[in-house]
Amino acid sequence: MSLIHIAWRNFCHRALSSFLTTFSLALGVGLVVLVLSIYGVISEAFTRNASVGYNLVVGPKGSPLQLTLNSVFYLSQPIENLPYTEYMEFLPKDERASMVSRFGGDPKLAERDGKYAPYIAGGFAIPLALGDYFGEFRVVGTTPEFFTKLKHGPNVDEDFTFSQGRAFSNFSPENSYFEAVLGARVAKEMNVAVGEKFYPTHGDPSGQGHEQGFTIVGILDPTGTPNDRAAFVNLEGFYLMDGHAKPIERDPEEDVLDEAVDAEASNEEPPVTESESDSPTAAAPESTQNNGIRLVQTEASVSDSDPVTNEDPGSDKEHRPLSIPEREVTSILIRNGNIMFAPGMQNAINEGIRAQAAAPIGEINKLMNLIVGPLLTALLAITGITCAVAAVGILVSIYNSMNDRRRDIAIMRALGARRTTVTSIIIFESFQVALIGTIAGWLLAHTAIVLYSGKIEDQTGVQVGFFTTSNYEILVLPLVLGLALIAALLPAWAAYRTDVGSNLSA
Amino acid sequence: MTALVNIKDLKKSFTQPEGGKLLVLDISEFQIAKGEQVAMIGQSGGGKTTLLHLIAGLLSPDQGSIQIDGIETNGLSEEGRDRFRAETIGYVFQTFNLLPAFTAIENVRLGMAFGSGKHQHARAGDLLTRVGLKDRFNYRPGQLSVGQQQRVAIARSLAGRPKLLLADEPTANVDPSSADSVLELIRDTCREEDVSLLTVTHDMQIAARFDRIEKLDEINQVDHTTAAS
Ligand SMILES: Nc1ncnc2c1ncn2[C@@H]1O[C@H](COP(=O)(O)OP(=O)(O)OP(=O)(O)O)[C@@H](O)[C@H]1O
Ligand SMILES: [Mg+2]
Numbered sequence: 017m018s019l020i021h022i023a024w025r026n027f028c029h030r031a032l033s034s035f036l037t038t039f040s041l042a043l044g045v046g047l048v049v050l051v052l053s054i055y056g057v058i059s060e061a062f063t064r065n066a067s068v069g070y071n072l073v074v075g076p077k078g079s080p081l082q083l084t085l086n087s088v089f090y091l092s093q094p095i096e097n098l099p100y101t102e103y104m105e106f107l108p109k110d111e112r113a114s115m116v117s118r119f120g121g122d123p124k125l126a127e128r129d130g131k132y133a134p135y136i137a138g139g140f141a142i143p144l145a146l147g148d149y150f151g152e153f154r155v156v157g158t159t160p161e162f163f164t165k166l167k168h169g170p171n172v173d174e175d176f177t178f179s180q181g182r183a184f185s186n187f188s189p190e191n192s193y194f195e196a197v198l199g200a201r202v203a204k205e206m207n208v209a210v211g212e213k214f215y216p217t218h219g220d221p222s223g224q225g226h227e228q229g230f231t232i233v234g235i236l237d238p239t240g241t242p243n244d245r246a247a248f249v250n251l252e253g254f255y256l257m258d259g260h261a262k263p264i265e266r267d268p269e270e271d272v273l274d275e276a277v278d279a280e281a282s283n284e285e286p287p288v289t290e291s292e293s294d295s296p297t298a299a300a301p302e303s304t305q306n307n308g309i310r311l312v313q314t315e316a317s318v319s320d321s322d323p324v325t326n327e328d329p330g331s332d333k334e335h336r337p338l339s340i341p342e343r344e345v346t347s348i349l350i351r352n353g354n355i356m357f358a359p360g361m362q363n364a365i366n367e368g369i370r371a372q373a374a375a376p377i378g379e380i381n382k383l384m385n386l387i388v389g390p391l392l393t394a395l396l397a398i399t400g401i402t403c404a405v406a407a408v409g410i411l412v413s414i415y416n417s418m419n420d421r422r423r424d425i426a427i428m429r430a431l432g433a434r435r436t437t438v439t440s441i442i443i444f445e446s447f448q449v450a451l452i453g454t455i456a457g458w459l460l461a462h463t464a465i466v467l468y469s470g471k472i473e474d475q476t477g478v479q480v481g482f483f484t485t486s487n488y489e490i491l492v493l494p495l496v497l498g499l500a501l502i503a504a505l506l507p508a509w510a511a512y513r514t515d516v517g518s519n520l521s522a
Numbered sequence: 523m524t525a526l527v528n529i530k531d532l533k534k535s536f537t538q539p540e541g542g543k544l545l546v547l548d549i550s551e552f553q554i555a556k557g558e559q560v561a562m563i564g565q566s567g568g569g570k571t572t573l574l575h576l577i578a579g580l581l582s583p584d585q586g587s588i589q590i591d592g593i594e595t596n597g598l599s600e601e602g603r604d605r606f607r608a609e610t611i612g613y614v615f616q617t618f619n620l621l622p623a624f625t626a627i628e629n630v631r632l633g634m635a636f637g638s639g640k641h642q643h644a645r646a647g648d649l650l651t652r653v654g655l656k657d658r659f660n661y662r663p664g665q666l667s668v669g670q671q672q673r674v675a676i677a678r679s680l681a682g683r684p685k686l687l688l689a690d691e692p693t694a695n696v697d698p699s700s701a702d703s704v705l706e707l708i709r710d711t712c713r714e715e716d717v718s719l720l721t722v723t724h725d726m727q728i729a730a731r732f733d734r735i736e737k738l739d740e741i742n743q744v745d746h747t748t749a750a751s
Binding site: 423429 | 637
């Protein structure tokens with residue numbers, strides 16, 4: 017009969033006491049594992065997008081954290097917007113010129129490279145426009161580049177793949193402005209498929225519905241990132257929805273600000289004023305009032321945008337892209353072709369009046385370190401104490417049984433067991449409680465996690481399975497075994513010292 | 523015949539609860555030969571259990587020598603004595619001392635668990651069968667009658683193939699007819715396995731079956747009639 021077998025018999029003999037001790041330990045371990053898992057899920061949810069595929073987010077001045085939450089996680093309240101020209105500052109001259117000619121706007125914009133274009137150096141700048149919802153999910157207006165240039169995955173080398181359909185394309189006779197691509201979660205939750213249409217609601221999930229529908233042309237494979245929870249629409253289509261054009265009349269105060277901004281933006285250039293945008297070269301806007309929303313069409317867009325517009329079937333016939341002054345972006349995702357340029361660019365942007373550039377990873381880490389980290393550390397400390405209490409429970413339970421055991425120990429000694437042998441049996445018993453308690457606690461915690469995995473994935477985009485373990489979980493068992501060893505020391509010492517002669521009832 | 527147990531000038535005293543020493547044993551010479559079966563009788567409180575504990579190495583003498591199978595047990599380290607006990611001595615306790623958490627067969631196996639010899643699982647079953655508990659292997663002590671417990675204790679004491687079996691009133695708790703058969707069981711088994719036997723008993727009828735009967739009060743120089751009072 018092995019010592020472990022003997023220890024197990026003792027464990028079973030005091031079944032109720034053993035069970036309660038083990039159970040309380042299991043609860044403690046379960047709590048610790050749960051907290052570790054939550055910790056893991058949260059940090060994973062946050063840092064998953066350390067592999068976002070871009071290194072800076074540019075948005076209007078304000079909280080960089082909120083900008084990150086908005087643009088990276090599609091969380092938090094919508095923020096202010098930036099003028100489209102701010103986005104154009106990231107583009108080279110030829111692209112700017114093409115925009116001016118396609119959309120209409122100040123021709124001076126076409127005459128120079130964007131202020132920040134040199135910093136991009138082979139990277140990209142992708143605009144995002146936020147504000148609408150599809151059910152609970154954010155509608156993200158962006159360009160097709162989003163799907164071709166952004167990568168994801170642990171090594172940031174995975175392209176977006178589609179479970180159905182394709183990415184939306186630039187406007188063409190075949191592709192309307194109103195194409196949409198859904199994240200995996202959105203498609204599943206909203207129960208829609210490629211070919212169907214959805215109608216975004218304005219402002220918040222319960223907001224007023226737009227009349228303009230978007231045709232779903234693709235559904236993304238799950239990525240485990242917030243992109244699973246977004247409904248992507250063509251930026252051009254986004255602009256053409258009711259209420260999405262920025263009214264061009266501005267109050268004088270705003271003009272002053274604009275002048276200041278523009279003057280600051282490029283000293284050698286005269287500030288863009290309303291009179292200028294009204295000039296013929298700026299394609300004198302032909303304004304129409306429509307449900308209180310001003311639709312502006314420019315000559316430029318009529319003549320230059322797409323010659324095929326007139327043959328275009330369906331609703332697109334009535335639509336012209338918005339002119340540059342009417343356009344706004346919520347944020348711009350930047351990847352510097354050479355990461356060395358990122359800090360310089362970030363400084364240059366932050367020195368401006370309107371925009372800020374935030375490094376999402378930095379913001380995520382700040383948030384983790386400032387709030388989430390200490391909170392979880394406190395939680396962990398509390399659960400750790402719970403474990404220690406459970407370990408004291410082992411001590412008390414074994415020590416209390418030492419009175420009954422004294423005779424057992426004396427008998428075993430009389431049968432030839434050494435002091436070290438009976439001591440080992442006590443320690444094994446404590447280990448047994450620790451092992452069973454740890455396994456039970458782990459199972460308990462992971463069962464709970466699996467039961468709530470749907471909710472967790474909904475809330476965080478992180479997928480958890482039964483065997484999803486956090487980094488520190490592996491330490492729980494040695495830690496508990498260590499506690500069990502400490503708890504066993506006192507009873508083990510008592511066992512070691514048990515006198516045979518006086519404890520044998522004969 | 524060489525002596526298996528050889529005791530010389532043995533003295534043992536206990537510290538009394540109210541302080542002071544109480545001399546319990548003072549034996550100048552006592553021997554048991556290999557294969558010999560000895561019955562020991564003596565008054566209650568006379569020190570019989572104490573003597574068995576001393577021989578088994580569960581107690582240390584104040585002075586004197588106890589040699590078993592040529593080995594001075596008093597000279598062994600505690601660990602050495604434990605191992606020696608596991609391999610050389612079987613003990614049937616006055617109160618059986620079965621472990622309540624273990625089944626009958628497990629209790630018997632415990633009898634050979636701590637020695638260095640191979641754990642012969644079959645032997646535990648054989649012994650239990652020999653003491654008539656073939657159908658009680660998996661009963662716990664609490665589920666066995668007193669007589670059955672006693673037989674488990676006997677089987678356990680023989681499990682480790684001891685050279686010397688010490689039996690402390692092994693028949694005190696059973697009715698006279700059972701006592702008879704229990705005693706015969708012990709004696710037969712000891713004879714078969716060439717085990718020396720020292721049995722303590724109060725029962726003169728039982729003692730009368732033995733070739734050699736020792737009165738402790740005669741060997742022991744401590745006079746308990748006065749010491750006890
Ligand atoms: N651990 C001890 N501490 C103090 N005195 C003890 C101890 N063990 C035994 N004694 C004393 O030693 C004496 C002999 O005890 P022992 O148990 O050897 O008697 P016994 O002959 O076996 O008696 P019985 O026939 O009743 O079992 C008793 O007077 C007892 O009080
Ligand atoms: Mg006695």
